[in-house]
Amino acid sequence: MSSPYRAIFAAPGAKGFSAAGLLGRMPLSMMGIGIVTMVSELTGRYGLAGALSATLALATAVMGPQVSRLVDRHGQRRVMRPATLVAAASTAALLLSAQQGWPEWTLFLFVLGVGTVPSVGSMVRARWSALYADSPERLHTAYSAESVIDEVVFIAGPLLAIGLSTGWFPEAGPLLAGVFLVAGVFWLTAQRATEPAPAPAAHRSGGSALRSRGLRVLVVTFVATGGLFGSIEVVTVAFAEEHGHKAASSLVLAVWALGSCLAGAVFGLLHPKGDPALRWLLGVCAMAVSMIPLQLVGNLAVLAVALFFAGLAIAPTMVTTMALVGHHVPRANFTEGLSWMSTGMAVGAALGSSVAGSVVDAAGAGPGYAVPGASGALAAVVAFLGYRRLRPAPERAEASVPRARGGAGAHDGDSEDERVA
Template sequence: MPSPYRAIFTAPGSRSFSAAGFFGRMPLSMTGIGIVTMVSQLSGDYGVAGALSATVALASAAFSPQISRLVDRHGQRRVIRPAMLICVASVLGLIAAVHAGAPEPLLFLFAVGAGCMPSVGSMVRARWAHLHRDEPRLLHASFAFDSVVDESCFVVGPILAIGLSTTLFPEAGPALAATFLAVGVLWLGAQRSTEPPAHPREKHTGGSALRTPGLQVLVAVFAFTGAIFGAIDVVTVGFAEQQGHKGAASLTLAVYALGSVLAGAVYGVLRPSSPPARRWILGICAMAVSMIPLQLVGNLPSLAVALFLAGMTIAPTMATTMALVAQLVPRAKLTEGMTWTSTGLSVGVALGSSAAGWAVDTFGAGRAYGVPAVAGALAALVAFLGYRRLTSRPAPRREGTVADERAIHGQPVDEERERNLA
C-alpha cells in the first residue's frame, strides 16, 4: 500500500470506522435493486417494482440531508441509530407486505420509511475531515480512498442483492441490505473517539448548508453527474441485450467502476498543488469529454474500453468535490453539506435512468448514449457558470472552517495552504 494510505490509517480508530462505513454504505447500492428484484420475482409487476425503488430514492433524497443536519447539531451516535431503526423496520415491513400480497398503498408507505437511511458515507468523510484537518495531504488521500470504497460498494452491492435474491429467495437482497445497515451504523456509532464534535444549535445560523453559494453549484453539477451514471447503467443493459449478450452488461459496468477505482487509488498517492476548485472543474470537463467515445462504439469490447476510460474520471472528481465541500461549508454544517452532494447525485441518477429508458425505447440503445453525453455537457456548462462562486471568497475566513478552528487554538493559518486543501 502506498505511503499516504498507510499514513491515514496510523490514527487510532481509523481502520475501524472505515470498515464500519463500508458495511453501512452498502445498502445505498443494494436496496433499490434488491426491491426491484424481489417484487418482480414475487409478483411479476416491474412497474410497481420500479416505482417502489424510485420512492425509496426520492424519500432518501428528502430525508438524508435533514438527518445529517441533526447529526451536525447533536452528534452522529445520537441521530444515526434512531434513523437506522426506522429504515430497517420499514425495509422488513416492506418485505413482509410484499410476501403477504398487501395493498399497494401499504407497500409505498414502507418504501417512504425505507428512505430514512442515514448517509453513512458522509459520516465517514466527516470523521476523515476531523481526523486530518491539520494535514492537507492526508486529507486528500483520505477522500481519495473513500471514493474508492464508494465505487467498490457499487460493484459488490448489486451483485450481492441480485445474486442472493435469484439464487436463495426473493427477499434475500433487501434483507441483507437492512442487515448491513444495522451492523454498519451500530459499529460506527460505538466509536466515540473519532466522532466529530457536535455543534450546539446556536452555531447553526443562516439555516441549511445548502444556502452556501458554492455548495449550490456543486449540488447542481452533481445532479447532472448523477444523470450520467443513471443513464449509462440503463443504456448499457439495453446495448448488451441488443448485441445478444444481456448477461454481459454487469461485467461491462464493472469495468466502468474498475476504471474509477484504479484512478482513485492513484489520485490519492499524488500531491496536487493546484487549488481544488480548478481540479474540480477539470474533472467535470474530463467526465463530459469521456462521453464522446461512447457515441462511436459498435460492440461490447469497444464499449468496455470506452467505459473503462470514462470511469477513470469519476473517483478523482468525487474526491476533489469532498475537499471543496470541506473548504466551503462551515464545520458546524459539514456532514449536511457532504450529504447534499450525495442527494444531488441520487436525484440525477433517477432522472438519468428515466430519460435513458425512454431514449432506448425510442431511438435504440446505440443512439441512447447521447443522454449521458448531454448530461455531461450540461454538468460542464453549470460548472463553468458557477465557478466564480467556488473561488470568490476564501473559505478560511468563514466561521467554523478548519482555519477558523486553528485561529481559536492559536495556531498559524497559512491561507495559501488552505486554498490548496486536499
C-alpha cells in the same frame, strides 16, 4: 499499501470507522439496483422498476440533509441509529409487499421509508475531517481512500445485488443491503472516540448549508451527474438482458467502478497544486466526454471497455468536490454540506433512472444511453456557468472546527464539552 495511505490509517480508530463505513454504505450501490432487478424479475416492467428506484432516490434526497443536520447538532450515534431502524423496517415491508404481490402503491409507500437511511459516507468523511482538520495533505489522501472505498462498494454491491436477485430469489439483493446497513451503522456509531463532537451552540448559524453560493453550484452540478449515474445502471441492466446475459450487467458495472477505483488510488498519492475549482471543472467535463463512446457500443465487451475509461474521471472529480465543500461550508454544517452533495446526486439519479427506464421500455437499451450522454453534457454546462462562484474559495472559521470526541482528533486546547462524550 503506499506510505501516504499507511500514514492516515495509523491514527487510532481510523481503520475501524473506515471499515464500518464500507459495510454501512453497501446499500448505496445495492438498494437501488437491487430494487430494479427485483421488480424486473417479478413483473418484467422496467418502467415500474425505474420509478421505484427514482422514488427511493428522491426520498433519500429529502431526508438525507435533515438527518445530517440533526447529526451536526446532536452527534452521529443519537441520530443515525433511530434513522437506520426506520429504514430497515421499511426495507422489510417493501420486500414483503413485492413478494406477496400487494398493490403497487404499497411499494412506493415503503420505499419512502427506506429513504431515511443515513448518508454513511458523509459520516465517515466527517470523521476524517475532524481527525485531519490541520493536515490538508493527509485529508486529501483520506478523501481519496474513501473514494476508492466507494468504488469498491460499487464493484461488489451490484455483483451481490444482481447476482443474488437473479440467481437465488428476487428479494435477496435488497434484503442483504438492509442487513449491511444495520450492521455497518451500529458498528460505526459504537466507535465513540472518533465521532465528531456536535458543533457548540455558539457556532451554529441556525440556517442551511445551502446558503453558500459555492455549495449550490456543486449541488446543481451533482444533480446532472446523478442523472448520468442513475441512468447508466438502469440502461446497462436492460442492455445486458437484450443480449441474453442479464446477470453479466453486474460485471460490466463493476468494470466501470474499477476504472474509478484505480484513478482514485493514484490520485491519493498525489498532492495537486493550483486552483481546485479549475480541476473540478475539468473533471466534470471529462466525465461528460466519456459518455460519447457509449452511444456507439454494440456488445457487452465493448461496453465494458468504454465504461472502464469513463470511470477514470469519476474518483478524482469526487475527491476534489469534497475538498471544495470543505472550503465553502462552515465546519458546524459540514456533515449537512456533504449530505447535500449526496442529495443532488440522488435527485439526479431519480430523474435519470426514471427517464432511462421509460426510454428502454419505449425504444430499447441502445437509445437509452442517450440519457447519460445528455446528463453529462448538462453537468458540464452547469459547471461552466457556476465556475466563478467557486473561486476564490473562502476560508472557514477555525473556531467552529468539530474535533473527534477523543484520540488523535482531539486537541489540547479543545473544550471539555468537545472532547468528552
